[in-house]
Amino acid sequence: MLDPVIASRLQFALTTIVHIIFPVMSMGLAPFLIYFTWKDIRTDDPVYEQLRRFWTKIFAISFVVGTVTGIVLEFEFGTNFAAFSTAAGELFGGPLATEGMMAFMLEATFLGVFVFGREKVSDALYMVSAVAVGLGTWLSAVWILVANSWMQTPRGFELVRESDQLVISLVDPIAAYANPRFPWMFVHMQNAAVLSVALFMAGVAAYHIWQRGIDAEDNQQSARFWRKTLKIALVVLLVTAPFQAIHGDAYGRHVYETQPQKFAAMEAVWETDSYVPEYLFAVPTSLEHITDPRAKELLGIGIPGGASWLASGGNPQAEITGLNEFETEAPPVAIVFWSFRLMVAAGFWFILLAFWAAYRWWTDELYDDDLLHKAFVGSSLLGIFAVEVGWIVTEVGRQPWVIQGVLKTQDGVSPGLTGFEATLTLVGFVFVYTGLLGLYTYVIRRIIREGPPSVDGTSPTETATPSGVSGDD
Amino acid sequence: MTDYGAFATDPLFGLPLEELWFGLVFFILGMFLFLDGFDFGVGALFATRDDEDERETLLAAIGPFWDGNEVWLVVFGGALFAAFPAVYANLFSRHYLLMFAILGALILRGLAPEMYEQRHDEAWQTWWGRSFVVGSVSAPFFIGVFAAHWLLGISSLVSLPGVVVGLAVVALTIVAGVGFLGMKTRGALQRDVVEYGPKAMAAYLALVVVTLGYLVVLRPDLGVIAPIPLALVVITLVSAGGYLVTLREERYTLAFGTVPVLVFAFVALVAVLMFPMADPAVGLTVSDAIISILPLNIMSIAAALLLPLVFSYFGILYSTFRGPIETGESYS
Numbered sequence: 001m002l003d004p005v006i007a008s009r010l011q012f013a014l015t016t017i018v019h020i021i022f023p024v025m026s027m028g029l030a031p032f033l034i035y036f037t038w039k040d041i042r043t044d045d046p047v048y049e050q051l052r053r054f055w056t057k058i059f060a061i062s063f064v065v066g067t068v069t070g071i072v073l074e075f076e077f078g079t080n081f082a083a084f085s086t087a088a089g090e091l092f093g094g095p096l097a098t099e100g101m102m103a104f105m106l107e108a109t110f111l112g113v114f115v116f117g118r119e120k121v122s123d124a125l126y127m128v129s130a131v132a133v134g135l136g137t138w139l140s141a142v143w144i145l146v147a148n149s150w151m152q153t154p155r156g157f158e159l160v161r162e163s164d165q166l167v168i169s170l171v172d173p174i175a176a177y178a179n180p181r182f183p184w185m186f187v188h189m190q191n192a193a194v195l196s197v198a199l200f201m202a203g204v205a206a207y208h209i210w211q212r213g214i215d216a217e218d219n220q221q222s223a224r225f226w227r228k229t230l231k232i233a234l235v236v237l238l239v240t241a242p243f244q245a246i247h248g249d250a251y252g253r254h255v256y257e258t259q260p261q262k263f264a265a266m267e268a269v270w271e272t273d274s275y276v277p278e279y280l281f282a283v284p285t286s287l288e289h290i291t292d293p294r295a296k297e298l299l300g301i302g303i304p305g306g307a308s309w310l311a312s313g314g315n316p317q318a319e320i321t322g323l324n325e326f327e328t329e330a331p332p333v334a335i336v337f338w339s340f341r342l343m344v345a346a347g348f349w350f351i352l353l354a355f356w357a358a359y360r361w362w363t364d365e366l367y368d369d370d371l372l373h374k375a376f377v378g379s380s381l382l383g384i385f386a387v388e389v390g391w392i393v394t395e396v397g398r399q400p401w402v403i404q405g406v407l408k409t410q411d412g413v414s415p416g417l418t419g420f421e422a423t424l425t426l427v428g429f430v431f432v433y434t435g436l437l438g439l440y441t442y443v444i445r446r447i448i449r450e451g452p453p454s455v456d457g458t459s460p461t462e463t464a465t466p467s468g469v470s471g472d473d
Numbered sequence: 474m475t476d477y478g479a480f481a482t483d484p485l486f487g488l489p490l491e492e493l494w495f496g497l498v499f500f501i502l503g504m505f506l507f508l509d510g511f512d513f514g515v516g517a518l519f520a521t522r523d524d525e526d527e528r529e530t531l532l533a534a535i536g537p538f539w540d541g542n543e544v545w546l547v548v549f550g551g552a553l554f555a556a557f558p559a560v561y562a563n564l565f566s567r568h569y570l571l572m573f574a575i576l577g578a579l580i581l582r583g584l585a586p587e588m589y590e591q592r593h594d595e596a597w598q599t600w601w602g603r604s605f606v607v608g609s610v611s612a613p614f615f616i617g618v619f620a621a622h623w624l625l626g627i628s629s630l631v632s633l634p635g636v637v638v639g640l641a642v643v644a645l646t647i648v649a650g651v652g653f654l655g656m657k658t659r660g661a662l663q664r665d666v667v668e669y670g671p672k673a674m675a676a677y678l679a680l681v682v683v684t685l686g687y688l689v690v691l692r693p694d695l696g697v698i699a700p701i702p703l704a705l706v707v708i709t710l711v712s713a714g715g716y717l718v719t720l721r722e723e724r725y726t727l728a729f730g731t732v733p734v735l736v737f738a739f740v741a742l743v744a745v746l747m748f749p750m751a752d753p754a755v756g757l758t759v760s761d762a763i764i765s766i767l768p769l770n771i772m773s774i775a776a777a778l779l780l781p782l783v784f785s786y787f788g789i790l791y792s793t794f795r796g797p798i799e800t801g802e803s804y805s
Contacts, residue, residue, distance in 0.1 A: 061587060067543065068583040072576050074550045078565025079572050085565075089558020090764040094772055097551030100544060101779040108544045109786035112537030117793050125789075132786075170768045174475055414566035421569045428573065432580065439584070443591050 005413045007422035008080040011429055015072050016395075017388060018433045022066030022440075024387050026107075027141055027190060028197025029059045030134035032232070033114075037130040041123045050225050050452040051232075055201075057447050060115050065440050067108070069433070080422065084402055084412030088168050091157055091176055092147050099143030107136025141189060149181035151403045152394070153258045159406075168406065180258060184251045185394075191247065192390065195240035195350065196383025198233045202357075203380020204448050205230035210373035225452040227367060230376075234357050234366075241350040248347065249310065256311040256320075259404060262397035264323045265336040267307045268293045272322040278306025282341060293337045328408075331399040339389040339396070346386040353379060481767040490773055491763045494556040495751065496744065497776065501552050503740035505545035506616070506642070507649065507733045512539045514650015514673075516582060516609020517643070518666055519602065527662050528602065530798050532586050534657040537794045541787065543583070555772050557762040560752045567628055567754065568619060575615045582608030610643055617642030621684075624743050625692065626754035634687055641680035645739065647673035648716065649732045655725030659797050670720045670728070674713055677735075681709065688746070695746045702745055709738045 002010070033055060040048040074096065077085045085092070110132035113121060117129065156176030160169045170176060208226040256263040269276055281301045284290045303309075305316025312318030323330040353375060360366045402409040484490045512535045522528050554561040565572050585605035589598055617639035621627070625634055651670035658666060685706065688697045696702070712731040719728040747753060751762040763769065 063540070064583055064587050067540065068580040071543075071547055071550075071579060074547060074554075075565060075572055075576060077554065078550070078561045079569050080566070082562035082566035085554065085562035086559045089554055089561065090768050093551065093553075093555035093558050093561070093764075094768055094775075097548065097555035097772065098775050098779070100548035100551040101776065101783060104544050104547055105541065105779075105783045105786060109541040109783075109790045111540055112790050113793050116537040120793055125793075169765055171481070172475055172477075173767065173771055414562070414569075416566060417569065425570070425573050428577070432577065436580070436584070439588065443588070446591065 001419035002423045002426070004417040004419050004422040005410050007419065007426045008413050008417065009409065011080060011422065011426045012073075012076055013395075014426070014429055014433060015069065015076065016391070018437060019066065019069040019073055020387060020391060021384055021437075022062045022069060023137070023140070024193045024196050024384055025062035025200075026059060026066060026137045028193035028195070028200075029055055029062070030137045031194060032197065032201070032236075033059060034130050034134045035232075037127060041127060046221075046455040047224055047228050049455050050221070051228065054225075054447070054452045056115060058444060060111070061440065061443055061447075063107075063111060065436060069436065072429075080414055080417065081402075081412045082414035082416075084407060087166060087407060087412070088151075088403060091150060091168055091170050095143045095147040095150075095177070099140055099147075103136050103139035103143060105136075106132050107140065110136065138190065141193075142186065145185045145189060146177050146179065146182055149179045149185050150176055152185075152398060153179055153181040154403050154406055155179060168403075181254070184254050188244070188247055188251055188390075189387075191240050191244050192383070192387050194236060195244055196387055198236040198240060199350065199376075199383040200380050201229055201233035202237060202376045203378075205233060206373040206376035207380075207448075208451070209367055210370055210377065221454060222451050230366065231361070234354065234361065237350065237354040238358055241347070241354045245347050245351060248344070250313075252310055253313050259398065260321050261323065261326045261328070262331065262336070262393075263311060264321060264326075265331045265333045265397050266340045266393060267320065268333055268337045269307070269320050270294055270322045270324050272319060272325050274308060274317050274319040275305045276307040276311075276320045277302030277304050278310060279303075280306070280341070280344065290338070291334050293334055328400055331397050336393055336397045339392040343386050343389045343393065346382050346389075349379070349382070350386075477767060480770055484766060485770045485773050488773075490769050491759050492748075493773070494552075494763065494769070495748065495759045498549065498552050498556065499740050499744040500737075501545060501549045503733075503737045505542070505549055506613075506645075506740060507736040508542035508545060509539065510613065510646040510736060511535075511649040511653040511729075511732065512542055513582070513609045513613045513643075513646040514648065515654060516605050516650075517647050518650050518654065518669060519609070520606040521665070521669070522662075530658060530662060531654070532589065533798045534654060536586075537790065539583075539586075541790060543579070546579075552776075556764060556769070557751055557759075558764065559757060559762045563752050563755055563757065564623060568622060570630060571615060571619055571622070575612060575619065578608050578612035578615055580608075581605075582612055584608075609646075613642045613646045614639040620743055624695075624747050624753065626752075628754060634684065637680055637683050637687070641677055641684065642739075644673050644677035644680060645735060648677055648735065649729075651720070652716070652725065652729035652732045655720065655723075656729055657798050667720060667725075671717055674716060678710075678713055681706075681739075697746065702742060705738045705742045705745065709735060712738065 033052065036048050036052040036055065039045070040052050077092075077096075110129040113125070113129040114133050118126060121129070154176075156170065156172035156174070157168045158171050160167050205226045208222070209230065212223070252263070252266075255266070264270075267276065267278070279302045282293070284293070308318040308320060309316045311320055323333065357366065357372055357376070360369050360372055366372075398404055400408050400410070402412045515531050515535050519528060519531050522531060550561070553564075581604050585601045585608055589601040589605065592598070618632075618635040620642070621635045621638035622632065625632075627635060647669060651667060651673060654666045655663060655670075685697060688695055712734040716728050716731040716735070719725070719731070749758050749760070751757050751759045764772075
């Protein structure tokens, strides 16, 4: 049997890592769906009806799986982290309850109208329902991140002793909820979601274009559909990918200022130093470099003063406090360090990919570059992967604290929880969530393979170009 | 630091906010049991249909609604966490495995109809049809066990009153499902489904009587024999009578109208018997467990602004999809 603390942490990690996929899909798809609905109502072009209907199917299934996995997370605070819930409930429960009432209700009720009601409601109400669903998904993120950002940079509370327990009492709601970390997290998360979905869309479209050899003159319905999808996704990619890098850079500075221990773990800096290099392309040369990275010893191209420069916003001489200086033990440095690098590497790759595709568009070869299409197909899930490793940096980097500087994770676990119970549910979740992921993948693949729904009576599959006819010059 | 003055020390307008929030938490639980209750009931009745079209009609009947209905459970968890964090933490961690049983049932119930529609071959649909039934029956059963254990302060995994109340909640959801399908279906399907109404009601009443007998004899401290609990029992009996009569007269909207009365009478009975305790097992009262005045005032304002909005969304949703399911209408 595992220790209940370890088992609870693993369980929460597993359930969050799986759950986050589905909100990313809904939050990222929301603006696209609003746009498709708007164009569908305002133009006669059937491609927008196809776009709306096709991506709504994927939204709906993501929402369902997101709901069932999300309820689990809400309950886990009570079941596995009861000490945390008792101590921090006064600050932490409010945003969760507000999320349910303000955001989730809006999303779930109007989703019914949006998915089932196209023939039953007016265009105006249909448009309202699209916007309401989108607004609901984004407002959910607002309240979840209000809660989470408070755990990163807690403010506006005092510690009171109630009977035998320390309780966190809210004294300044504005300070607590208008938290310094919140805007950073929200912008980074929302842009990541839109970016991830744009990559996914581009990947799916590129797959069809590449597989079927759709060329520019091809006028059949599904060919138009996939070309349109690719172009829209590419436009969004061109905006979101560079923005994410610029924003991430500034976000890193904020982390350095407010959570220096996390920043040191991201850079694997153990001894306080100035003029610290940035190892963007660090290569592990031994097993130890993977399990216990120390920036200075890694083989890599270190940008002299780079980490100092990033931390301070332009001063390569700036001092970075090493992990040895902090009173609490360091977070698992290897996980944080490598996750951070994977996220940054993925981010740069997205920019490169966007520019490459834009260049091909400009030379009129967007539908002819098979290598580009393969790159898109290979990158279709990388956005979600980047979100995952980004969250791992955020959450693992905050350890050993569950509330930074206030409450340690090990002290937040339910006191009565036995190793047996925690291990049992952990094992159960491994099975259930593996099954959920498998089913979700299976369903999404079916929807994608089926292609766009036909409108005006033409079936897209009947007129598909036989595969093998490539659009290459 | 901002000074919040009297807002941080006095309850809003001098209202009894502790008691209001205790009531609100149970009201939200009641909304969940009423709305998702008929979804569960439709899920249970799904087991009695083997005709493909009829099964599609049942799924189409709840299709646009169940997502929104289930959110009431999320709001229940959130409201309990926000107003009574110590109860939320104690209750959920004490009933550790039971909570995960509820979650497992809800996952199965939520997933099954979506999956059912993905492929139209027999093996696949048989499997997901069964999952839908199992999830729809076990979720209200475990929720009933949870309610009984909460009220009676039972910490063990299984108990006789837990099982009895669990079965009562299952019967109540079938009562609700029959009422709902009475409105949403027509013809042979309607006739067949409606037949389960009196049976489910008889089971519900019998299980309620057993539970009340148990409470009167073994838990006199809870005070079942008092005006308010007795009034709730009378309300239950009168509504049950109304349900049976209207069902026989084929006035299905009226029959369905008795369902919220039955559900809220049940939930109110649990709340009234529990009060002034908020978690009887550990002797935590409502006043012990409530958060401090400042966040309580903020949450009260938030709830007062947001709940009317929520009701307006449900108004739009239910009026958009009012009326019976037309033939050929399917789930997606």
